[in-house]
Amino acid sequence: xxxxxxxxxYKIIEKRQSVAFWCNPISGHATLYWYQQILGQGPKLLIxxxxxxxxxxSQLPKDRFSAERLKGVDSTLKIQPAKLEDSAVxxxxxxxxxxxxxxFFGPGTRLTVL
Amino acid sequence: SQxxxxxxxxxxxxxxxxxxxxxxxxxxxxxxxxYRQNSGRGLVHLILIRSNEREKxxxxxxxxxxxxxxxxxLLITASRAADTASYFCAxxxxxxxxxxxxxxxxxxxxxx
Numbered sequence: 001x002x003x004x005x006x007x008x009x010y011k012i013i014e015k016r017q018s019v020a021f022w023c024n025p026i027s028g029h030a031t032l033y034w035y036q037q038i039l040g041q042g043p044k045l046l047i048x049x050x051x052x053x054x055x056x057x058s059q060l061p062k063d064r065f066s067a068e069r070l071k072g073v074d075s076t077l078k079i080q081p082a083k084l085e086d087s088a089v090x091x092x093x094x095x096x097x098x099x100x101x102x103x104f105f106g107p108g109t110r111l112t113v114l
Numbered sequence: 115s116q117x118x119x120x121x122x123x124x125x126x127x128x129x130x131x132x133x134x135x136x137x138x139x140x141x142x143x144x145x146x147x148x149y150r151q152n153s154g155r156g157l158v159h160l161i162l163i164r165s166n167e168r169e170k171x172x173x174x175x176x177x178x179x180x181x182x183x184x185x186x187x188l189l190i191t192a193s194r195a196a197d198t199a200s201y202f203c204a205x206x207x208x209x210x211x212x213x214x215x216x217x218x219x220x221x222x223x224x225x226x
Binding site for chain 1: 118
């Protein structure tokens with residue numbers, strides 16, 4: 001079974017620039033998550049999709065972050081404009097559905113904002 | 115906000131020894147999960163224990179849950195160098211959107 005795919009793996013940008021990350025979840029998984037993991041901390045949920053609807057985006061900085069999951073499969077996360085404090089690893093995960101199920105994580109995108 | 119707190123924050127042991135990690139959390143939960151993260155394999159699910167379970171085993175892993183104390187422990191027996199990683203507990207709070215909230219993590223180093 002193919003895992004969760006993410007691209008790019010690394011990205012370096014200057015502050016105020018824009019960046020986009022892409023995620024392809026495991027086939028058949030209804031729930032998709034985007035997490036931000038700052039060095040030395042645990043992942044923090046940014047947004048959770050159930051199919052193509054948003055379940056939770058309470059911790060998404062909506063003034064600069066946006067995410068979409070067209071057709072309930074792939075997803076993109078965008079930051080516009082980026083700030084220095086956005087430097088982190090952005091993890092995408094998926095699960096069969098929401099609730100008490102394990103989540104499968106992609107390799108992440110390491111973003112450095114200079 | 116982070117719900118779980120792992121303890122200790124770092125642990126260094128010799129191969130073959132057992133490693134115990136503890137997690138405390140604040141609110142009532144539906145379930146608690148443990149994940150491992152290393153540079154080679156990324157973040158990987160280890161085990162899930164539901165709020166009505168007290169103990170669960172998976173290979174060399176043993177997890178306990180005490181909902182009255184709002185705490186869990188992860189025991190890795192007969193540790194191997196490959197167990198070197200960061201370990202996170204994650205909780206799924208009752209009454210919420212069923213999202214997972216991760217702790218800050220604990221760094222385990224197993225010396226060969």
